[in-house]
Amino acid sequence: MTAATATPATLPAPARRLGVVAGLRHTATLSWRSLVQIKHNPMELLDLSIQPVMFVLLFTYVFGTAIAGSSGDYLRFMLPGIMVQNALFATMTTGFGLNQDLTRGVFDRLRALPIARWAPLAGRILADTVKQAWSIALLLAVGMILGFRVGNGLLGVLAAFALLLAFTLAASWISVLVGVLVNEPEKVQIFGFMVIFPLTFTSNIFVPTERMPGWLQHWVEINPVTIVADALRGLLVTGPVAGPVAQTLLWAVGLAAVFAPLAVRALRRRV
Amino acid sequence: MTYAIRAEGLVRRFGETTALAGVDLAVPTGTVFGLLGPNGAGKTTTVRVLATLLAADEGHATVGGYDVRRDPHRVRQLIGLTGQYASVDEALTGTENLLLIGRLLGLSRAQARARAAELLADFQLTDAAGRAAKTFSGGMRRRLDLAASLVGRPQVLFLDEPTTGLDPRSRNELWDIVRTLVADGVTVLLTTQYLEEADQLASEIAVVDHGRVIAQGTPEELKAKTGGQVLTVRPTDPADLPTVLAVAGEVARATPEVVQTTVTVPVNDPDVLPTVVRRLDAAGVPVAELALRGASLDEVFLSLTGHRAEQDADTDAMEESLA
Structure with a gap:
């Protein structure tokens, strides 16, 4: 065994373990990596911005009068919901980026470095949370330009942001799981389209539950998207707060409890 | 040592597949060690185990x-x-x-910047330093890949098929870089499908096939291992190829290969040459070229594994039609 020791005696032996502080520093560096990409690919920022803005404009002016009688009333009803929809679509970036890293070998390079094992994933999730916050703020700003008024002041807005970020953080574990399981990044987007589109449209974010066919109403009422949208309506406009907020947090805990272990296990298996 | x-x-097994079936390696410090084998031989799996990415x-x-x-860690x-x-x-x-790698390795912002600039200059990437890597040519990409793995001044460097897909000029540039690194005392484990690459760079080579090291030694030792000699026969008339193949195979007691109109077969005994001459003469086959020469690593690989390291579809088709 002595013959195999190639470390020169003059060099100090490398550290055996890594502290949590170092891991947090690695996480910060890796989220810088995800965010600085936007500088070279401004399209990504447009992706994050144009779709939500377009949805708000289209729904407000095309469907607003038909559904709610006036575009102003409809905006008040729909804006919190469209925030939820947009946030759920945006969680797919996490799985998409992770899959790109896995298939292109970036993940292996990072794992061969003496950094915390959880830092590559944590760095990505942190960066995507920053992007989420940007999209939510942008939606609210556009809404306010179009005439949306918040009902519970700054505190309500901050609470709504925190709640939605907590929910998307939990939901992004689904995206991580999909990102690990599929063999190419585009399949993450296909999954997002196939699942999130029907899921968000069969909620009460665009159309009030009572205007839908009876059989659908049962589903709409238990759809978590409805629950989160109701919580945001309560915080941003008016209506019950405690119930929907508590249920949203329960959903977040449930999603994380189920999908985080599955995603981490799948990732361990894949790499 | x-x-x-x-x-x-x-x-290492992946489900039903056994990627590594008992690999033994000993790489002396400060040398280039070549892991040579075809796709799927277990080279990358070996590197992933050694680089802590995969548990055996x-x-x-x-x-x-x-x-x-x-x-x-x-x-x-x-x-x-x-x-x-x-x-x-x-x-x-x-x-x-x-910068990303430097910061992850714990360098300060200034140190990471200095190290990045130094490596970019060494690898002639200074002019492209501000461009996204996706705009780089293949050779530039590989140089940047290599630079990224050198940020932390590693003692041991794993190069997994570093020149696959590169043009000859970029390949030569990369080889020069590897030689410089070894001169500085770095130990390099190189995997490659290219026999020439292992021959050029490695002081010792392990030939891997189906997850096992089937031969190991210096390039010269490996060449000597298979008798070291190759008989080459090119008939004047390509129509005589089947006869030449039959004679060469029988005399050398090995399976001959055909490349265009030249038949090659590894031989252990130099005395086969006169025998082949007599047999071809008796069969009335005029010969344009007949020679005995030292084996290349390509032929070493063939005689060790029974198949070529780099499959050539044309050669395969011809072998089948002649069989």
């Missing part, structure tokens, strides 16, 4: 004296990894990629 890398009895099902390995399983502080499955971030610029 000290060994930078040691592996004993590495076994059986066996153990040390890098720089540290066990890859028990002390992975220490091993990671000594190694650099580059190649087909470890790559840079295409969306970042050359500089940013190196």
